[in-house]
Amino acid sequence: MKHLPLLAGLFGCLPFSAWAIELAPTTIDGQSSSEPGLALDQSSGMASRLGLSVRETPASISIAKRNDIERRGAKTFQDALNTLPGVNATAPPGFGGFISYRGFTSSQITQMFNGINVAAGLTRPVDAWMYDRVELVGGPSSLINGAGSVGGSLNYVTKLATREEQAAEGRLSYGSYDTAGIAFGLNHALTEPAAEVQHYARLDVSRNTNHSYIDRQQREAWSVAFSLLSDLTPDLSHTLALEYQDEHEDSPYWGTPVLNPKGGELKIDKHNRFNNYNVADGRYEQRTIWARSIIDYRIDDRTSLRNTLYHLDSQRDYRNLETYQYNADNSLVNRSTAYQVRHQGEQNGNQFELRHENTLFGLATTWSAGFEYKVNSTTNSPLNVSGKSTVDPHHYDPGHFYDIPQTRPGFIKDKTNEVTTQALFVENHLSLTDKLSLLSGLRYDAIELDVTNHRMATASNPRHSTRRWEPTTGRIGLTYQFIPTANIYVQYSTAAEQPTTTTQVFDVSTGKQWEVGSKFDYLEGRGSATVAAYRIERKDFAVTDPQDPTRSIPVGAQSSRGIELASSLQVTPRLLAEGNFAWVDAEYDDFNEKIANGAVVSRKGNTPTNVPKRVANLWLTYDFSSDWQGGVDARYVASVYADNANTLTVPAYALYGTFVTYKVDQHTSVTGRVRNLTNEVYAQFAHVSPAYYLGSPRTFEVAVQSRF
Template identity: 90%
Template sequence: MKHLPLLAGLCGCLPFGAWALELAPTTIDGAASNEPGLALDQSSGMASRLGLSVRETPASISIADRNDIERRGAKTFQDAANTLPGVNASAPPGFGGFISYRGFTSSQITQMFNGINVAGGLARPVDAWIYDRVELVGGPSSLINGAGSVGGSLNYVTKLATREEQAVEGQINYGSYDTTGIALGLNHALTEPGAEVQHYARLDVSRNTNHTHIDRQQRDAWSVAFSLLSDLTPNLSHTLALEYQDEHEDSPYWGTPVLNPKAGELKIDKHNRFNNYNVADGRYEQRTIWARSIIDYRINDSTTLRNTLYHLDSQRDYRNLETYQYSADNSVVNRSTAYQVRHQGEQNGNQFELRHDNSLFGLATTWSGGFEYKVNSTTASPLNVSGKNAVDPNHYDPGHFYDLPGTKPGFIKDKTTEVTTKALFVENRLGLTDKLSLLTGLRYDAIDLDVTSHRDNQPNVKRRWEPVTGRVGLTYQFIPSANVYVQYSTAAEQPTSTTQVFDVSTGKQWEVGSKFDYLDGRGSATVAAYHIERKDFAVTDPQDPTRSLAVGAQTSRGIELASSLRITPKLLAEGNFAWVDAQYDDFNEKIASGAVVSRKGNTPTNVPKRVANLWLTYDIAPAWQGGVDARYVAQVYADNANTLTVPAYTLFGTFLTYKVDQHTSVTGRVRNLTNEVYAQFAHVSPAYYLGSPRTFELAVQTKF
């Protein structure tokens, strides 16, 4: 019952009786507000190519903008994502950026960067400094970003140069476990006002180092983003955007083993929870280079186009001993799975879109259409050996990777996977009346998979899929400040297997919701209810455990609520709550004995039924501001049989900010105030991937 205080506070924040309150008029201008809140009239971002606001789009959309990121102390873009309704994100090594949302996980949640869908491994959390906002769209959204996205889509948007003459900002922070960070941002006009061609440049740089709460784990990360905005004519602009990210982690933490017997709620030895059972020279490294060329052209007052040409190059290296399990009497920890791999990835592509406003039979309408072409190539060079050995958890030598039998330096290519996507898409908004609008869209993808083996005993593979996905929605704006909407959307997901021929799996969603302001505009809220079906994904054949059948089925249904309320001129309350009921309708699993067992009716692993967030911010005095926050995540299952559970947890935090002057502020922050021991993620070993204990942080930030 530890979550009751949070839910009680959240219920006070969410306007369940708001329909009886006086609703306030609003002005839709598509711009974000500096005032904290849901900002329903800001751009909906990647949720639509029609230039609509969050309010106008018949879909569940949540955004954490730059103000939200800073006020809530989000250290990475994943921290920012966790502030959005229903999102439960973590970063266990080997799983990239793990997301659970609307009952789905992993590849069913698309993670994009600046509207570009990339390989999942690149979604490991990067310092939030270089990011302007994080956008979330609930449910199937293949219309926007192509294959995948059954559960939803996250989009991480980098800061770009603006038309400010000069803006400078910086931040220095220091915290527990010798965590340090330094960041600088500069936006500057390169030409004199009135020049025929105007140029503006922006540079953002951040560096973070820490030793973390886990023994021997150390991290060092750089992020650099540069952009040049050129107004070539009054109607034509070009943006060159470059990014470089470098992350280096020594002795990465791969989890804390659970105690025997493994049944019911899993337990750990809390006295040894900071132990790192990885080898002393364990390694994780990632280097990523982005380049984008963006053209914006206003053809006339009603027609615009945008073209984005991009290149991505990345390399990720792992060298770790990854699996840990206690012996039957919990006296020793058995270590295994020595894995070394290099992933070299390259993605090149182009997105073109054209938007046009006109009228159809006297009704106002907006069209958007375009095409996308991209080639994503990844080469894997793995080395996987057992690496079995046992250590005393109270006193052990971690050893070194190349001392394990079967290991050796160097990388030998295994296979190269190349996915070529060609897509056409069209979207339309039709104003049926001054209050009722219809949103429709279709997308056609031609996806070619080409797997080239670099080893003699593996075959080459070629596959092709041509899915068609879409969305249709109605929005009724019954007063200027409140609407209701209904939406139907579909998704398609290409198979993960390359050894058998399967068609794409499909997903569909029905969603109803409302977005509204209340109490004379002091509050705003959104509510959404949905039902999602995913089917025809691969499951084990019960008659032949060596084969798979494309008959899998999974459903989820849920409710999401979010609200922001200025209770008094000094007190702001913000919160969100999500409930989901997810289950397998047709799913078979091969267990250790070799038998195939049905998991029909079970909940997928690492899917919490409830997730909630609450923030209270109070302006103590003109120069002082303080606040508290809480986050609740319900228990999850660690296995598909639903016999092993990971307990729920509630995290509390607090902060105090002093404004030295109009430019500079100093913030002290405490995270995990009660020093809760909790698992962010459950490995299949099983093992806990533990979250951070109580930490302290001091940050100085300046803007001028």
């Protein structure tokens, strides 16, 4: 909280006319967010600050709209992510919200909430009920989102108050493993239509509980979001948005050990795959509070401003026994790595932007410029002991954490990392002809990392240390609309990312991408499609050690190339077909890794861990009548490597699902859904120990949803 006065002062110093961008929330031109399709005429959201549509922006952009989220049965925003081209997302506890996309993983994929870049640990999946849409931009996008983003950027957009007089919706669900959910949302006008000042409020609440397919694991999560939209004048509005999230897991699942010998395709004992080798009082807890103040001001028909002041406070607690391996003859499981840690984080910031439409040499042009200031502070308090024990997988007592030697209740601070970012950015869209347009932009960041050591100072770990970086990134792209329903584009973009610690001497990493693509409608508008081909190169960065997620490993260079396809087609008035496919070839171009015996081995030419070469999705939805709708879906994820040496693999998998919905009346519907129809045994995530983080077996769910 210590930075709030400074930010408030910064906010207050702005002239009154500098508070804001358009009064209404993001609008859609030509296509409703409730309609199926690729939404090519919807605002590109975070892909540009210029208000361009997806079609007009020379970049690969995918959006999971609210209707897509509901029709495809996404329970969390991470489920919604996995519907987007090329994305493979999961949430193993020690890795937070893990994303693989375009050959890159972890921090190389920026994850934002409402356009705000946050710490990776805050990206564990939250109930999808709270979100209006999920946006994806492929490749380097530091211009828009700041440091990072070499593989791409994701943005989770929360529902906000709208100018509807009154709207209410609710959902009840129950399914396998006592999975239960209750959620409701209410949007209401607080003033009479004739009032000089108009106020609209929205409240969303969701609660989810389940006992999990893993033995002893139980989860409970709450999410609450409130927003107040105030039209102070016809040209000035203010939105106050508050969010609270609380998640608690008992005995979190940390993975299933693989059988010996380890080599080639890794295997597990399927009879014991649901065993939980964590201690009985293992836990994961997270509490997050968001506050945003958004002021939109329209100066005139061509000029508008937006200012967003925000505060984020979070706390995450872990207390688990995390590593499990079979002994030589696979008769016993050796447990180790007793780890207790508290992560306390606070982020305060201000984003200001101006948009102006004008002409340049007689050509229509739109400008966007602004600045960003933010301070992100994270304090870690870890306790790590060996915690070695051996159990019989067929019969064992999980034990308790504080019975492990050298463990103790309470937290002792280790380090505080404070990152201060000041940035300036400018973006321009220029219509060169009625068919050809140019999009360009630059961003300058001044980033300072300040590390405070709360424990005993040493020569290698001083009491205080700082580092500073000043990267400049940008993007330039051309779009040619050769017919009204189809275009082609070419784009070049760059990215930069600072390391997160001063104890390991890493410089700022850099990335660049060339991309060509096309966005078009076909069959008289019944279908729409996108295609993109790209090459990304990255230098001087760090990756998470697959054997120890608390460490980073320096990498000299990495590259990827790939193709992404997506399409939506109304085959008949009753049949809708949607799908996407992504192929990527990713490899280390320069990477020397130190292995267990101290030797240094080159990993040049190897594929990074947890990067599937192919990812595909397909959905078929059929309206049997005005009251009945049904559908089937399929998802394919290719095999991945579990180690940098590429000697251990986890097999590919295919998942199938189906649903049927009955519309009781104009307000209420009932949906039955089956996930993983074939009861596939598969790993969502792989690392050396444990090697399998299992996905869910076959599950059933019934949900009732109403809108008024």
